[in-house]
């Protein structure tokens with residue numbers, strides 16, 4: 001198995017204990033832990049370079065601006081962006097998706113147009129589209145799932161007609177772990193008027209992404225799910241799309257000229273970055289992608305594939321445990337949702353927490369998916385580079401204890 | 410007993426798996442609904458009232474064992490009680506579930522004497538994030554009672 005256990009010592013929080021038991025952190029789909037390299041980059045920025053960006057004439061401000069723009073270049077190159085200007089810093093994936101919905105969708109959608117989604121989307125890739133659909137009279141159409149929890153494309157020909165203007169799909173589900181059919185939807189949109197928006201919040205942290213070969217129009221992701229700080233994420237876009245897109249927020253930093261009644265926007269990406277940006281967070285984001293680059297995203301992916309395979313194998317040994325997600329680790333990531341007998345997901349999470357194991361329980365911000373699966377809630381274990389087979393073993397043991405507590409013989 | 414076993418006592422699991430008074434009422438009744446948006450637990454109840462006495466109750470809902478067992482035990486405990494008695498019970502239950510040990514109205518020498526089976530829920534106090542689960546049925550009951558009083 002790909003052994004990354006040496007890098008655990010980079011993550012100070014993994015030394016924490018609860019009731020004497022070492023923390024087993026299995027909630028990286030919600031947010032990942034941070035290595036010292038990221039923590040120190042943020043710290044060093046504040047100690048040595050802090051100033052507001054893009055406006056100072058003094059040298060310190062120039063250094064801060066350089067650090068911020070270097071971070072942009074790093075993140076852009078991490079996803080294979082031809083130019084770093086195509087990378088807009090946002091508050092996170094949610095803000096990035098809202099920018100596309102309000103900045104692009106709102107100005108182009110007409111009554112009767114369609115926005116094509118999948119039922120496995122996170123609320124952040126549903127609700128902004130609902131809001132914009134309401135304002136424009138566009139309608140939402142959804143692709144369902146097949147028996148293996150993958151997006152069912154058999155209906156695609158029926159729903160994909162000239163009315164579809166936006167296709168918004170998750171690169172990877174935060175609930176089932178299934179990959180979204182990005183390539184298939186990009187192919188379907190090719191030659192039509194539809195743009196493809198990829199929610200990369202789970203995909204970008206877990207696999208190599210190359211926007212040039214992906215072919216999507218927009219890609220949204222969050223730093224905090226890939227070792228970086230909270231409060232920052234990114235929207236990548238094709239140049240033409242970013243030029244077409246209107247800013248959603250107005251203010252300082254995003255203008256080239258301001259008159260009494262009208263203003264002109266700064267060039268991309270700055271027209272989308274109103275106000276003082278999260279500068280230290282951007283620097284931390286840059287350090288996070290440096291860290292991932294050093295490991296190599298292929299290694300990140302291999303480790304996760306192997307660990308997920310092992311977890312699925314161990315979970316299959318537990319009586320009455322049902323996994324909601326693809327069985328085959330090809331084409332899936334390391335989020336594993338499950339139910340155990342008649343034990344409610346919150347009770348599972350409480351029992352696992354008693355064992356020092358952090359998992360998430362609930363609807364995972366994907367209520368349409370939960371309804372589609374006919375489950376009110378699932379427990380979810382999700383893995384990242386610092387997780388080990390020994391931690392999977394502790395999860396399996398704790399789940400057996402949950403059976404005991406609930407008297408499941 | 411470990412804190413976990415104290416949390417998930419036999420009687421709690423029994424109410425979770427075999428909830429009492431589950432269903433809805435046909436005759437005239439007041440209805441109230443509660444939701445814990447953070448975890449998705451749902452609870453609803455129908456109260457049938459004569460004068461100031463609760464003559465029948467029916468509960469609905471879905472969620473974790475603590476929220477559902479708390480509702481089932483509560484339903485058992487309030488049938489045949491008048492409004493003042495139920496309000497006193499709500500007060501005592503809330504005191505029992507606050508973390509501060511000093512306030513607990515339950516008598517450790519006489520288990521069950523103050524709040525009956527409901528006392529089994531004391532184990533939740535060691536799991537502060539779950540107290541809101543136990544409380545869901547009781548906030549819903551408080552709503553229903555306000556409606557019943559307004560009707561009376």
Ligand SMILES: Cc1ncc(COP(=O)(O)O)c(C=O)c1O
Pocket residue numbers: 029030091092093094095122124125170172173174199201202222233365
């Ligand atoms: C698939 C998916 N999309 C979008 C988001 C939203 O990310 P954020 O909350 O960082 O904006 C998340 C994270 O919760 C996610 O898992």
